[in-house]
Amino acid sequence: MTTDLVLPDFDDFGDQTIRGNDSPDEATAATQALLQADRESEQPTIDDPGETHVVLERGICREGTWYRDAEVRELTGADEEAIAAAGASSHKILSTLLLRGVRSIGNEPMTRQLADELLIGDREYLVMEIRRVTFGDILEFEGLPCPHCEELTDLSVPLVAIPFVHLDDPEKTEFSVPLRKGRTALVRLPNGADQAAVLAIRDGNGAKQDTEILNRCVLRIRNADGSEVRRPPAIELTMSDRKTILKTLTDMQPGPRYGNFAYTHETCGQEVPLPINLAILFRGV
Ligand SMILES: [Zn+2]
Incomplete structure (x- = not known):
């Protein structure tokens, strides 16, 4: 596992780009803590990769019919090399993740054109599911500093705890x-x-x-x-x-709100924002 690849800031993660650059530094402590934890434990615990079938929020439309089923797969060393070769551009990393980690959308094998067609929220949901089948469902943090009381905390965050927005009507496009x-x-x-x-x-x-x-x-x-x-x-x-x-x-925009995740620190009772980024999801890739 390489840890020297320059990964995108969270504000490059999908809809955050559109919202503007609110708090680019917030993810740094979490990312650093996670990468540090990875360096310290060479063999991270990986739970059952589980389900590869994903039901998208919007999906794709073909001749008036919507297709929302997708298949993801576990990333391999070859994928890791391809992602590293994508360089520092967050969009290229995201695109590479989608092209390699998604097998199909509806009845169609994954292509660049399909990835372009997907809503940002569906893309980010697929990234979450690729993470799930590759590294499991739990994000583990060790020695995460609480900004309120400065205590170091170990934290296990299931992916399902990340806030998620659903479309009321998936077929409404305007x-x-x-x-x-x-x-x-x-x-x-x-x-x-x-x-x-x-x-x-x-x-x-x-x-x-x-x-x-x-x-x-x-x-x-x-x-x-x-x-x-x-x-x-x-x-x-x-x-x-x-x-x-x-x-x-x-x-x-539907899909995961990676930037809105927060947890309550038990010791001091304060809420701590913990924006999730690509480096956290993919352990530095
Ligand atoms: Zn605290």
């Missing part, structure tokens, strides 16, 4: 977002291709990334008088409306 002045945006949820387009904007300009995702995901704006504008340029939307739409795109 959502209404109320805006100011009686206007409404009709939007679709971002998928893998949208995520790649946003991550390709690497000049550190978050507003440009926001513009990109809005240009791709806002289908129409309905004015108060009922008239509609198709594909409105996102730079012409007001800042307020942009923020409202982006928040909805993030909130409505």
